[in-house]
Amino acid sequence: MTPFPGSEELPLVDRTVLQALxxxxxxxxxxxxxxxDYSALWGQRERRLVDSLExxxxxxxxxxxxxxxVSSAMVGGLRLACLAQILETAVRHGDLRRGASALALISIHGxxxxNELQHQYLRQGR
Known part of the structure; x- marks a missing residue:
């Protein structure tokens, strides 16, 4: 069970958000x-999170x-947006343990x- 109940129930990518965009x-x-661009920048975003927390x-x-x-929500990455919100709250409260747990899940779900964006959305436009 995840330390953040409910986050695993959210879709990796909600296509309706992309269609609305x-x-x-x-x-x-x-x-x-x-x-x-979101996909191409993933590594930089993750590195920025890791470095700033370290x-x-x-x-x-x-x-x-x-x-x-914000960027995850815009591309329909609801699970990642939720985890980023949890990380944001942990950072605001100085809760490094909770922040580290959220970051570990972000590193998995990012x-x-x-991958979901590339295979289920971007390849369809070809």
Missing amino acids: EEQLGQPDMARNFAK REDQAAALDAAISLK PATV
């Missing part, structure tokens, strides 16, 4: 490019967690989210 932008290619730089960790939360 396509409609809001009025151009499916823009939504796809955003999803491609340095115990609360401001940088908060910024990285919020950025991950690549899985990117």
Whole structure:
């Protein structure tokens, strides 16, 4: 059982969020490019989180967690957005143990989210 009940029940990628983004932008290619950029930047986002937490730089960790939360929500990465919210809350409260647990799950679900985006959304546009 995860230390964050309910997060594992959320989808890695909710396609309806991506479809809504396509409609809001009025151009499916823009939504796809955003999803491609999100995927390409995953490693940098994760490294930024890890580095800021290792340095115990609360401001940088908060910024990285919020950025991950917002961008994940925009591409429909609901599970990752939830975990980033948990990390954000832990950082705000100085709870390093809970933050480390959230980061461990983010490191698992981040690549899985990117994989899901690439295989279930981005490849369909070809």
